[in-house]
Amino acid sequence: MNTLNILVVGGGIGGLTSAIALRRAGFDVTIVEKDPDWSVYGVGIIQQANVIRAMADLGIIDDYLGAGFGFDQVEIYVPSGQRVAIIPSPRLTPGYPANVGIGRRALHQVLGDRAIAAGAAIRLGVTVGALDDDGEGEGVDVTFSDGTRGRYDIAIGADGLYSQMRDHVAPEAAPPAFVGQGVWRYNFPRPADVTALCAFDGPIGVGLVPLSDTLMYMYVTTPEPENRRYPRTGLAAEMRSKLTGQPPRIAELAEQIIDDDAVVYKPLEWIMLEGPWHRGRVVLIGDAVHATTPHLGQGAGMAIEDSIVLAEELVRHPNPEAAFAAFRARRIDRCRYIVEQSKAISFGQTGQGPRVDQGKVTHEMFQITAQPI
Numbered sequence: 001m002n003t004l005n006i007l008v009v010g011g012g013i014g015g016l017t018s019a020i021a022l023r024r025a026g027f028d029v030t031i032v033e034k035d036p037d038w039s040v041y042g043v044g045i046i047q048q049a050n051v052i053r054a055m056a057d058l059g060i061i062d063d064y065l066g067a068g069f070g071f072d073q074v075e076i077y078v079p080s081g082q083r084v085a086i087i088p089s090p091r092l093t094p095g096y097p098a099n100v101g102i103g104r105r106a107l108h109q110v111l112g113d114r115a116i117a118a119g120a121a122i123r124l125g126v127t128v129g130a131l132d133d134d135g136e137g138e139g140v141d142v143t144f145s146d147g148t149r150g151r152y153d154i155a156i157g158a159d160g161l162y163s164q165m166r167d168h169v170a171p172e173a174a175p176p177a178f179v180g181q182g183v184w185r186y187n188f189p190r191p192a193d194v195t196a197l198c199a200f201d202g203p204i205g206v207g208l209v210p211l212s213d214t215l216m217y218m219y220v221t222t223p224e225p226e227n228r229r230y231p232r233t234g235l236a237a238e239m240r241s242k243l244t245g246q247p248p249r250i251a252e253l254a255e256q257i258i259d260d261d262a263v264v265y266k267p268l269e270w271i272m273l274e275g276p277w278h279r280g281r282v283v284l285i286g287d288a289v290h291a292t293t294p295h296l297g298q299g300a301g302m303a304i305e306d307s308i309v310l311a312e313e314l315v316r317h318p319n320p321e322a323a324f325a326a327f328r329a330r331r332i333d334r335c336r337y338i339v340e341q342s343k344a345i346s347f348g349q350t351g352q353g354p355r356v357d358q359g360k361v362t363h364e365m366f367q368i369t370a371q372p373i
């Protein structure tokens, strides 16, 4: 195996798990992250059994679970507030739970610490200024935004939904598409009885997700006629207004949404590159190449699995371009399934498509993501 010198562009979830997987394989890794503060917004994320399996594979499962809240079921509530179902979710890793709720900052801390401990170099406040694949298929020359230069055997674009590296790999790709929904999120102290994902069904989808012994977050999925950006001032009142008519439990929590700075709103967008995922010595992973809406809670999971598979294929193939093709072949069907099914749920909720039985799709998704990666 050649020891590759690898540039990872983007120090988010997929970039950091890539660094861990690539360092484990013996490659040299430098991450450039454009945010000088390496900040992450303060709400949480749901991850499922395939992600827990991936974290075990990466050797970071105990740190990861120590930073989150494990649970084995999803509770479904109807708009009246009555619990109508408890859906067990399958475990894949013996001795560990089936799902985890984890704060994004807590996850970032675990992944960042482990990537650095594994020997990855991280440069903050730096991005790629110019990138020159030498045309010989032997390396990539990069001029960074701070004027420094470097030569790498390969570059990995893990730079998320609005990827700059995608412009290099697939300049013809359409930009991310808005689905007509947005998600509002807010943290609360965790009540003792919120020990699993509690999903409140209805035209406005609401969920409560435990994140730690003391913390949970609420997500609220709303139809949004246009892809607008809300001003920060007034965000809390805006989020509260989305929650009128909710069952008493949610209405009581809504009254506590008072801090504009603590509200996180995101419009929901997707992208799926059907063409090649690499060009020369540059390859894309995660949201840069397949970003999904969160209806199946699998976007980050797909980025994490990508990072493991890419590292495996780089070990297996002496020629990186062969590794990139093998990586895409192993990943595309699963990632497309997540993007398409999540979109179908979203379209059903907004009347842009037939209504989808989310419980049935979630059950099917568990079976598909339980398959080996």
Ligand SMILES: Cc1cc2nc3c(=O)[nH]c(=O)nc-3n(C[C@H](O)[C@H](O)[C@H](O)COP(=O)(O)OP(=O)(O)OC[C@H]3O[C@@H](n4cnc5c(N)ncnc54)[C@H](O)[C@@H]3O)c2cc1C
Residues within 6 Å of the ligand: 009, 010, 011, 012, 013, 014, 015, 032, 033, 034, 035, 044, 045, 046, 047, 126, 127, 128, 158, 159, 160, 161, 162, 163, 164, 165, 183, 266, 267, 268, 285, 286, 287, 288, 291, 292, 293, 294, 297, 298, 299, 300, 301, 302, 303
């Ligand atoms: C509302 C919402 C809820 C979600 N909930 C879940 C959930 O419950 N479970 C789940 O699994 N997924 C969820 N997701 C999806 C998940 O957040 C993404 O799939 C995941 O973050 C993708 O990881 P990534 O590493 O590809 O990109 P990101 O995590 O976005 O990381 C990209 C990194 O690259 C950096 N960057 C960007 N451009 C450059 C550049 N030019 N140069 C250098 N650095 C750059 C960014 O600053 C960032 O640090 C949700 C998404 C949304 C919008």
